[in-house]
Amino acid sequence: MTDPHASLSRRQLLRRTAVGAGVLTVGGGLLAACGSDDDNNAATASSAGKAAPVSNKPIVLAWGGAACEAPLYAAHHLGYFKDEGLNISLQQVGGDALHDAVSTGKVAGGPGILFQWLKPIEQGLNVKLTSGLHEGCLRFVTPKDSGIKTLSDVKGKTIVTDEINGSAMAFFSVDLAKAGINPEKDVTWKQVPFDQVAKTLSKGVGQVAAAPDPAAYFPLDDGSAIQLDTNLNAQHVNEYCCVTALNGDLVKKDPATAAAIVRAWGRGSTWVGKNLPAAAQLEIDNKYVAAPKELLVKLLGQYVWDPGSKDLQAQLEKGAVAFKGTGYLDSGTDPKQLAQLAFAPLPNVA
Incomplete structure (x- = not known):
């Protein structure tokens, strides 16, 4: 395990991430929500012209501890996931482990800024970005x-x-x-x-x-x-900061369940924007974030809470173009193709 206090060269780190992602692509795990029964149910419903059922099997979503993850906390504690027929639990997953956890299906998904997912997805990480959650943080x-x-x-x-x-x-x-x-x-x-x-x-x-x-x-x-x-500066207006990142197998095999997760998560984002003090108190009461309530209210009030998916692919392409300027992405990577690979549209997700 890497010493979290060690200073490492960026090239070494990017190489390590790329190799790890490649291995995960070959040996990635499956989610409980993507079992054969659900696959058969989805196929049967599709052939019959009916909406695919949402899985009620246990699904785990990851959280890290940032203030801006409030939409996930809200969706869970206010029952928005349950409203969609989902059986969701939350698990703290720290740092770089989030990439592996989502890709292998140890968790169904997690939040994170879109930029942090581009390189791993370029290298084959089994993850799809499905919707934007907010701006800033x-x-x-x-x-x-x-x-x-x-x-x-x-x-x-x-x-x-x-x-x-x-x-x-x-x-x-x-x-x-x-x-x-x-x-x-x-x-x-x-x-x-x-x-x-x-x-x-x-x-x-x-x-x-x-x-x-x-x-x-x-x-x-x-x-x-x-x-x-x-990323609250004027040049980043109308650019999503954090997005919903979901396991690729879940998105492919059970898009109805994936869409239900995203809808509830987005509903949590909208609620946070309209209920800043309550959202801050929820973070404190459930020990997600260690900070004074007044400070959290101030921070949450600076973000733009306007979840959605319609502009995400275009923003991913724009982000990939900018990312190439850092040397982070491979020189031969086509930003448009990477955006298409990273983004996954889901049914009934605006």
Whole structure:
């Protein structure tokens, strides 16, 4: 197992991810919801012109602990999954393990920024991105006394992040590349636990922190840091941050169940946007996020809660084009084809 505190070269990390994804494609597991009985039921319903039934077998969805995962928490605790006839439980899956868990079917799906899934899917990960959940939630911050004022000043610096190849690293690599910095060669990425990002930055282990809320927001809130970048900036308006990532076998063999999951999840996103204090309290009461309620309400209120799938493929293509500028994707990858591979439209999902 990789030492989460080790500083690793980005090329080594990307190679490791690619190899792992290739193995998973060959030996991926199956979900309980994709058993032969459900396959036969779906086929029978299809041939009869009826809607395929939704599986009531146990299905596990992953959560990580970020504030922006509120739609998943809401859909579960408010009964939206049950309303769709689903038998859902939640399991915490940390860091890079999420890719493997979704691909192999250990969990049916999980949330995550679209950028973090592109490379693994390019390499054959058995995952489909099915709908956008919200805009915003990532921060790129530095201590006020670091002397760093712009993205171009980050060259040669160490960036503390909650996950190598995770959502924040993937996204800010794009903006660093646009600022003329090679995110593989010109900076060092250092992984620390999610709840230690702010503390590690304050100790001077790194000069910059990149993480989802609230991990990288704490030093902003206490006034010890400034924000260099965020996906809430104007240039990222109308761009989904987090998406629903589902196991490829589930999507292929049981699209009715996959669609039901996405509908309930999206309903959770809409509810969060209209019930910020209640959503924050739900995160605290169920110990998903360790942060003051006032802070969570402030953060959740900054995001755009407008779930949907109609623009996701176009956004994936745009993201793939930008990602190629980081050197993250293979030089021969066609962004349009990658977007088509990554996106899966589902029945009755807007």
